[in-house]
Amino acid sequence: MEYVIEMLDVSKKFGTFYANDRITLQLEKGEIHALLGENGAGKSTLMNVLFGLYQPDGGEIRVRGENVAITDPNIANDLGIGMVHQHFMLVENLTVTENIILGSEPTKLGMINIKDSAKKVAEISKMYGLDVDPYAKVEDISVGMQQRVEILKTLYRGADILIFDEPTASLTPQEIEELMNIMRKLVAEGKSIILITHKLQEIMNVSDKVTVIRKGKGIGTVITKETNPEELATLMVGRQVTFKTEKGPSQPTEEVLKIENLVVNDYRGVAKLKELNLSVRRGEIVGIAGIDGNGQSELIEAITGLTKVKSGKIYINSIDVTNKKPRKITETGLGHIPQDRHKHGVVLDFTVGYNAALQSYYHEPYSKGGIMNYKVVNKEATELIKEFDVRTQGVHELARALSGGNQQKLIIGREILRNPDLLIAALPTRGLDVGAIEFIHKRLIEQRDSGKAVLLITFELDEVMNVSDRIAVIHDGAIVGTVIPQETTEQALGLMMAGHSKRAADKKMVDTGKDGDKHHVE
Amino acid sequence: MINIMSNKMINILVPVISIILGLLVGAVVMLISGYDPVAGYTALWDGIFGDSYVIGETIRQISPYILAGLAVAFAFRTGLFNIGVEGQLIVGWFAAAYVGMAFELPKIIHLPLALIAAAVAGALWGLIPGILKAKLHVHEVIVTIMMNYIALHVVNALIKTISGGGFKLDRVQPTASLRSDFLSNLTDFSTLHYGIFVALAMVVVMWFILEKTKSGFELKSVGFNENASQYAGMSVNKNIVMAMVISGAFAGLGGAMEALGTFGTISSMGGFTGIGFDGIAVALLGANTPLGVIFGATLFGSLKYGANNMPNAAGIPIEIVSIIIALVIFFVASGYIIRIGLVRLRKNKKEAK
Numbered sequence: 001m002e003y004v005i006e007m008l009d010v011s012k013k014f015g016t017f018y019a020n021d022r023i024t025l026q027l028e029k030g031e032i033h034a035l036l037g038e039n040g041a042g043k044s045t046l047m048n049v050l051f052g053l054y055q056p057d058g059g060e061i062r063v064r065g066e067n068v069a070i071t072d073p074n075i076a077n078d079l080g081i082g083m084v085h086q087h088f089m090l091v092e093n094l095t096v097t098e099n100i101i102l103g104s105e106p107t108k109l110g111m112i113n114i115k116d117s118a119k120k121v122a123e124i125s126k127m128y129g130l131d132v133d134p135y136a137k138v139e140d141i142s143v144g145m146q147q148r149v150e151i152l153k154t155l156y157r158g159a160d161i162l163i164f165d166e167p168t169a170s171l172t173p174q175e176i177e178e179l180m181n182i183m184r185k186l187v188a189e190g191k192s193i194i195l196i197t198h199k200l201q202e203i204m205n206v207s208d209k210v211t212v213i214r215k216g217k218g219i220g221t222v223i224t225k226e227t228n229p230e231e232l233a234t235l236m237v238g239r240q241v242t243f244k245t246e247k248g249p250s251q252p253t254e255e256v257l258k259i260e261n262l263v264v265n266d267y268r269g270v271a272k273l274k275e276l277n278l279s280v281r282r283g284e285i286v287g288i289a290g291i292d293g294n295g296q297s298e299l300i301e302a303i304t305g306l307t308k309v310k311s312g313k314i315y316i317n318s319i320d321v322t323n324k325k326p327r328k329i330t331e332t333g334l335g336h337i338p339q340d341r342h343k344h345g346v347v348l349d350f351t352v353g354y355n356a357a358l359q360s361y362y363h364e365p366y367s368k369g370g371i372m373n374y375k376v377v378n379k380e381a382t383e384l385i386k387e388f389d390v391r392t393q394g395v396h397e398l399a400r401a402l403s404g405g406n407q408q409k410l411i412i413g414r415e416i417l418r419n420p421d422l423l424i425a426a427l428p429t430r431g432l433d434v435g436a437i438e439f440i441h442k443r444l445i446e447q448r449d450s451g452k453a454v455l456l457i458t459f460e461l462d463e464v465m466n467v468s469d470r471i472a473v474i475h476d477g478a479i480v481g482t483v484i485p486q487e488t489t490e491q492a493l494g495l496m497m498a499g500h501s502k503r504a505a506d507k508k509m510v511d512t513g514k515d516g517d518k519h520h521v522e
Numbered sequence: 523m524i525n526i527m528s529n530k531m532i533n534i535l536v537p538v539i540s541i542i543l544g545l546l547v548g549a550v551v552m553l554i555s556g557y558d559p560v561a562g563y564t565a566l567w568d569g570i571f572g573d574s575y576v577i578g579e580t581i582r583q584i585s586p587y588i589l590a591g592l593a594v595a596f597a598f599r600t601g602l603f604n605i606g607v608e609g610q611l612i613v614g615w616f617a618a619a620y621v622g623m624a625f626e627l628p629k630i631i632h633l634p635l636a637l638i639a640a641a642v643a644g645a646l647w648g649l650i651p652g653i654l655k656a657k658l659h660v661h662e663v664i665v666t667i668m669m670n671y672i673a674l675h676v677v678n679a680l681i682k683t684i685s686g687g688g689f690k691l692d693r694v695q696p697t698a699s700l701r702s703d704f705l706s707n708l709t710d711f712s713t714l715h716y717g718i719f720v721a722l723a724m725v726v727v728m729w730f731i732l733e734k735t736k737s738g739f740e741l742k743s744v745g746f747n748e749n750a751s752q753y754a755g756m757s758v759n760k761n762i763v764m765a766m767v768i769s770g771a772f773a774g775l776g777g778a779m780e781a782l783g784t785f786g787t788i789s790s791m792g793g794f795t796g797i798g799f800d801g802i803a804v805a806l807l808g809a810n811t812p813l814g815v816i817f818g819a820t821l822f823g824s825l826k827y828g829a830n831n832m833p834n835a836a837g838i839p840i841e842i843v844s845i846i847i848a849l850v851i852f853f854v855a856s857g858y859i860i861r862i863g864l865v866r867l868r869k870n871k872k873e874a875k
Contacts, residue, residue, distance in 0.1 A: 304753065306752070306753060325755065326752065326753055326754075326755045327754075327755025328755075330755055336753075338753065343747075343749045343750065344749050344750050344753045345750065346747075346750060347743050347746045347747040347750050347751070348746070348747065349746040349747075350742070350743065350746060354739070354743075357739075358743070358750065358754045359754050359755070361736065361739050362736060362755075367736040367739075370735055370736050370737065371734055371735055371736065372734060372735060372736055372738070372739055
């Protein structure tokens with residue numbers, strides 16, 4: 001068997017903490033090898049060791065059978081190892097070709113030779129079916145295309161071992177499918193791929209083998225064909241994970257959120273919400289399903305008071321909160337898990353304790369007479385950390401140092417502990433692993449069961465089908481229909497999200513004879 | 523834990539190594555220009571610590587630097603770049619000198635009144651860029667730079683008008699003076715005055731505002747993340763204005779040091795005092811923390827005052843002296859490079875093990 005990369009018993013220590021503890025990963029030529037693990041399990045550390053960004057504290061690395069010391073990324077490049085980063089490293093206002101040659105510009109008489117480079121880029125692009133325009137400006141192309149530019153960059157530099165770091169995190173379902181095809185094409189042409197991910201479906205779809213790591217330790221390598229998502233999830237988390245969220249039937253009572261004919265314009269005066277109506281009652285979770293950009297952000301911003309409402313009314317607990325200040329609305333009984341946690345959810349350079357107090361610092365007992373009582377702040381934060389299983393070194397650690405999942409738990413804890421009547425959860429599980437997702441879903445359902453109203457906004461069909469009691473489908477700034485998850489299918493939902501009315505969607509399903517197989521999970 | 527400790531070590535080592543490097547390069551400059559670096563640095567040392575008189579003068583020089591540094595650091599901590607400390611300091615200087623001169627009151631009222639006048643003047647000078655930033659999103663750097671020129675020329679014009687065409691105001695009344703016979707006698711009749719206590723008190727005030735008060739929580743939060751702060755119900759605009767006002771008040775008090783302590787008056791200025799601009803470096807050297815500002819101000823004040831002795835005692839021309847001071851500060855300010863060097867060194871050492 002020919003291994004292009006062998007990482008044998010590799011360890012990496014930060015202080016006394018082992019981020020990687022004798023992990024072994026063997027990549028065969030021409031395979032897609034998935035590296036699976038929870039957030040913070042040590043996947044990125046391992047890959048940074050391979051890419052020369054960290055030096056291992058133990059173990060050995062062999063590339064094509066030879067022992068190597070990869071002391072910096074240039075050596076990794078020379079060995080034909082290329083990394084497609086999760087956060088693209090592209091210069092937005094340069095063209096595709098300019099980005100690709102950046103750092104090693106070929107020159108002719110002192111001038112950059114763009115033409116030849118562009119030709120070479122086009123050739124590679126064609127060979128792997130990437131379909132990238134070498135002269136397009138990066139800022140003009142889609143996220144999926146930008147990722148292909150990253151792939152092209154590694155190929156252009158002669159990589160034949162590609163590391164993909166969470167490549168699907170910011171892609172649409174369509175783009176994910178295309179990326180999978182590109183990856184298959186790459187291995188068909190003799191490249192080898194390491195795919196870092198925590199998404200089980202992707203692994204099942206595209207990989208040949210899976211190496212699982214948990215809390216810095218290698219759990220083992222399995223052949224994809226011989227496993228299933230349940231087993232992988234158990235290996236990854238270390239315990240049984242339920243995909244289907246357990247919950248009893250909802251018992252909705254009085255109305256908490258009521259939205260009437262809501263119209264919101266964007267800064268150019270274009271209507272983003274067009275006469276939207278919505279109602280959420282105590283004891284139910286209403287899911288907003290829709291394709292990104294159909295007014296979800298505006299809806300959240302209008303309810304939370306971050307944007308001006310042009311016309312229409314928003315009531316929380318029968319109190320008119322239309323165009324009120326955020327704090328006023330919050331005090332009416334609103335909790336909000338924002339969709340962009342770094343922008344709206346936490347202050348990254350504040351400690352965990354400060355962040356826990358971000359919505360309540362201004363009243364007693366957290367402050368009194370203008371003086372903060374950090375003793376109480378930190379004491380309550382300590383309780384929050386415990387109750388919501390936020391993995392942190394303590395209340396004095398900066399929020400920046402936490403993994404995404406733990407930042408999210410911190411936010412959710414903060415919002416839930418304020419005991420709001422209405423909880424808005426916007427993309428609450430984005431970028432999180434199955435363990436954290438399960439935890440968050442449970443918490444949302446707990447809120448519902450304790451008589452709170454929950455509004456869930458998500459782009460994940462699985463999530464909206466699993467967690468909601470009612471689904472309101474948003475399209476082009478209006479709710480086009482409300483359905484009960486048990487009575488619909490993902491296909492019918494998909495049609496409604498594309499703008500069909502409920503009746504038309506039902507009819508289409510019958511016409512095509514494609515009775516949607518009842519929703520099932522991965 | 524080991525990591526944290528060595529990080530602390532690095533935090534202490536960086537400024538020390540920076541100063542040494544600056545002095546070394548300064549020595550080279552002296553050698554090239556044909557002067558004796560040993561004599562030069564001996565003169566510098568004597569100029570800072572030589573006897574109780576120069577120590578008194580050095581401490582006197584440090585006071586306005588502390589306040590200017592606090593002003594810049596406070597704005598920085600709240601996400602603002604206040605380059606207008608110079609102007610705020612000048613109007614503070616004028617306000618203190620005017621109130622100190624124009625009224626006759628018992629000391630217990632007069633001195634605090636003059637100090638408050640300086641703080642209010644500086645605060646008002648900070649208020650304008652604050653409002654422009656909050657309401658109209660005009661960048662505070664541009665506005666504060668321009669406000670410096672306005673301050674300089676307005677104050678010069680006011681001095682001329684009030685003094686009836688002269689170039690300086692009358693001296694402040696003894697009831698408004700920070701001068702202290704006690705401190706002066708203690709330091710061999712230096713001009714050391716009570717201002718240093720005002721400055722140190724303000725260090726505590728800044729620490730208290732930022733670390734203990736609700737406003738401090740909001741100011742820092744807005745400085746780090748406007749969006750999250752706004753969502754948490756804070757008024758971003760109010761906090762921007764408040765940050766500039768407090769920053770300006772610190773700067774204004776810096777001016778009061780000169781008006782009520784060092785000079786006892788204000789004279790027409792041909793150009794900027796430089797203290798406000800040096801405050802930027804003082805704040806950066808001190809990593810924008812109240813305690814750090816004391817360190818930065820001490821370095822600046824000592825070098826500035828001690829260097830005066832180099833032309834006299836070692837015959838080194840004032841131009842060369844200025845270059846040497848600039849070099850030391852340059853190296854301290856580029857501590858970033860030294861920090862990277864140290865981190866790399868530590869890394870290599872670890873790997874060698």
